[in-house]
């Protein structure tokens with residue numbers, strides 16, 4: 001911190017270079033949402049505000065809600081007059097660490113955090129909102145707008161949306177410009193995000209969401225009678241959703257048998273249009289996977305173990321996610337047996353791709369070009 005900033009801090013907010021119109025941080029608001037609202041309040045763009053605050057740092061090209069160095073946090077606190085702790089609480093770091101536990105993470109991609117898919121300042125996704133909440137109160141993005149297990153608005157029980165209902169653009173509030181004064185409009189077509197049909201959210205997806213929130217807060221969660229640490233519970237859920245993704249794309253007789261043992265019809269599984277991981281899927285596709293995951297979790301460890309033993313599902317369909325494998329999942333994976341040897345590669349024969357594979361490529365391309 002330089003001398004000028006120290007003087008600013010001693011003098012107190014909002015004197016000396018502070019933001020005179022900095023809005024208060026709203027309940028559970030993420031940092032990026034508050035920064036955009038602060039910029040629009042001062043009739044400037046979010047890029048101009050952060051460029052002045054942190055010169056030389058391309059803040060909006062990275063994930064703006066994950067973490068902030070102490071130096072940058074201190075500078076932001078001085079300018080805005082908001083305490084460092086209150087600003088720290090807007091970040092997702094605690095959520096990421098809670099869910100991940102001791103596991104090392106891969107940079108740029110965090111389990112259970114929606115992936116922004118950034119290219120420069122443009123994004124392919126990563127944020128979600130409830131149209132009813134946007135219509136009824138100050139529109140802003142809460143922490144759960146970035147969490148992949150959230151698919152239903154707790155207040156309205158409606159499915160969240162991750163795109164503009166008018167032009168299908170992904171949500172990029174940081175690209176809003178004055179005269180926009182709040183976050184209610186789409187950055188691209190300028191129409192109201194609140195003007196959208198509200199679809200009812202699946203009940204089981206909401207049960208999963210509410211339970212996962214509790215696991216995160218309490219530091220542990222029950223699976224049947226077994227108590228799992230937060231990171232173990234999320235790992236188990238991720239392991240199951242990974243299987244559901246494989247089963248949706250390859251509904252083999254073994255996968256059908258496994259799900260039938262747990263009282264689930266494989267017909268309920270709709271393959272993700274893009275085939276992408278959970279953190280990149282739209283809310284309705286995540287809600288569908290998490291609803292079925294909730295049913296499997298409800299079945300408990302004994303029924304899951306019996307289903308694993310009797311169905312003969314190949315281990316490749318239960319690929320372990322990245323991270324430390326909890327004992328419970330490790331034991332279940334041992335029941336699956338050793339992965340089978342791969343057949344020797346055959347000479348390449350050029351054949352047309354299947355229609356489903358072309359469709360997947362098309363949806364991935366759409367996600368990229370709609371940025």
Ligand SMILES: [Zn+2]
Nearest residue numbers: 130133153156
């Ligand atoms: Zn709502």
Ligand SMILES: [Zn+2]
Nearest residue numbers: 164167186189
């Ligand atoms: Zn739009």
